[in-house]
Amino acid sequence: MxxxxxxxxxxxxxxxxxxxxxxxxxxxxxxxxxxxxxxxxxxxxxxxxxxxxxxxxxxxxxxxxxxxxxxxxxxxxxxxxxxxxxxxxxxxxxxxxxxxxxxxxxxxxxxxxxxxxxxxxxxxxxxxxxxxxxxxxxxxxxxxxxxxxxxxxxxxxxxxxxxxxxxxxxxxxxxxxxxxxxxxxxxxxxxxxxxxxVGSLTRVSDFGTNPFPSLQDQEAAVRGFALQCPDTSGLLDNAVNNLPQPFKDGLKGLIDISRRSCQLQLEQEPGSDDTSLPSACHKFLQSLFTVFSSRPHYPEGLAVISRAANVHRIRSRRSHGVVIVSSKRIADITIFQVPGQTSPSDSQSSL
Incomplete structure (x- = not known):
């Protein structure tokens, strides 16, 4: 083996x-x-x-x-x-x-x-x-x-x-x-x-983080991708024959479908009903998600928030000066200095 x-x-x-x-x-x-x-x-x-x-x-x-x-x-x-x-x-x-x-x-x-x-x-x-x-x-x-x-x-x-x-x-x-x-x-x-x-073993090994809150949501995204790309074997056939574009398009389509599915879940979860998420924090994250997920490309290097209840991180290039650091607790989020702001009280705010 x-x-x-x-x-x-x-x-x-x-x-x-x-x-x-x-x-x-x-x-x-x-x-x-x-x-x-x-x-x-x-x-x-x-x-x-x-x-x-x-x-x-x-x-x-x-x-x-x-x-x-x-x-x-x-x-x-x-x-x-x-x-x-x-x-x-x-x-x-x-x-x-x-x-x-x-x-x-x-x-x-x-x-x-x-x-x-x-x-x-x-x-x-x-x-x-x-x-x-x-x-x-x-x-x-x-x-x-x-x-x-x-x-x-x-x-x-x-x-x-x-x-x-x-x-x-x-x-x-x-x-x-x-x-x-x-x-x-x-x-x-x-x-x-x-x-x-003997000892313990790692039961589950993941690459990346599954953005779907439930198996039903993931299956719905898979069905949406199947409608867009019914023949996945064709993606491999083209890539093997030096025609990579169908694989590129299929992958981008899968990412977009997953992002839209997560955005829909976010919109359907009001902050007032989530006892673990402060309302102001939820609305702030929802507005960020709406703005960033609407962009097909991310010239500022911003990553999409995949789930309101589990923010992984939002990253931007250092030249833009915006860094959002998050931990597993949704409330532990800090926004550091933004270009053009000089006041210490304005340069940093915490949620």
Whole structure:
């Protein structure tokens, strides 16, 4: 098992599992941030359930495989060859079998998507310091990357390796030892076992901050994006063929839809009904949100307030002199000096 982090700066990480005998890719997942539970559930557990129990799992020294190694060792007695160590940790560069697939995925998936995103950042059309933008970029890019990885995996497993054969054919019988679902719990239960016997694990890993207050709001935004861009696979196809504009437009559209959805939620939440939010503070934030979110571009570097009840930050370039610093408490917001104001009492105000 190994991970690929060529576009980790945009919230995309791949993890693959390959069978050492047949060279078949037996498990894979694309995620915003490497996470023990996701790797165990979507890569290791799904592969073992389908193909059987491997005699040995080989990984690098990363902490993100701890839950997988914990369960592999816990189930060591159910292997076919119990004389071998249940797992082996080696430098990633020595994980030779799986290293051969990464150039294919990089060329077919990662590099075209990364080139488009880098262009947007260089042209200042994408602010990767804004939490809503980070979330949207990671969400859409992960979706496109997963499509590309699925295609690459299917092609790899069906191609003939000189001197070895076709991976799909070689792995047709799976491993000698099969496991029942009772022995392989889901990620949450496995993590509970790990907590009890070893230590705590990070349950959820996010890239950016989800701006939607509820799952229903997020699903509504997804439906709106689907109407605007019904064929997401076409975005990947164009990017791979050096036509990045559809991917750029789709990403900008997703960000705009998310921003409008959050603005609508903000307008529907009167400050007088929010006991945790002072009315004056709420009205001030609402006015800022209305002004800033109406601008398609942010020449002053202002980031949009994503949710009234959870302001992340509003940032501007130093030359404009406006900085708003916020903490998790909505009331802890300070506006520092604005150009043209000389009075100490006017240069700083607190809410």
């Amino acid at each position: 190994d991970q690929n982090e060529k576009i980790v700066m945009f919230g995309v990480t791949h993890v693959l599992a390959i069978d050492g005998f047949s060279s078949k890719i037996v498990g894979q997942a694309t995620m915003p941030v490497k996470n023990n539970l996701t790797i165990y559930n979507d890569v290791y557990r799904s592969a073992v359930m389908e193909y059987g129990m491997w005699d040995q799992v080989r990984v690098d020294h990363g902490k993100d495989f701890y839950l997988t190694l914990f369960m592999q060792e816990k189930l060591a007695s159910h292997r076919h060859n119990t004389e071998r160590p249940p797992y082996l940790q080696t430098p990633s560069t020595k994980n030779h079998r799986i290293e051969r697939i990464w150039p294919e995925i990089n060329n077919r998936v990662n590099y075209p998507l990364k080139a488009t995103l880098v262009q947007l950042v260089d042209q200042e059309e994408l602010d990767m310091e804004d939490q809503m933008t980070r979330f949207c970029v990671s969400s859409l890019t992960c979706q496109l990357a997963q499509i590309g990885v699925n295609r690459t995996v299917q092609a790899w497993n069906a191609h003939r390796i000189p001197g070895r054969g076709i991976p799909n054919y070689l792995a047709r019988d799976g491993c000698p030892k099969k496991l029942s679902t009772d022995l392989l719990p889901n990620a949450s239960v496995a993590a509970d076992w790990y907590d009890q016997e």
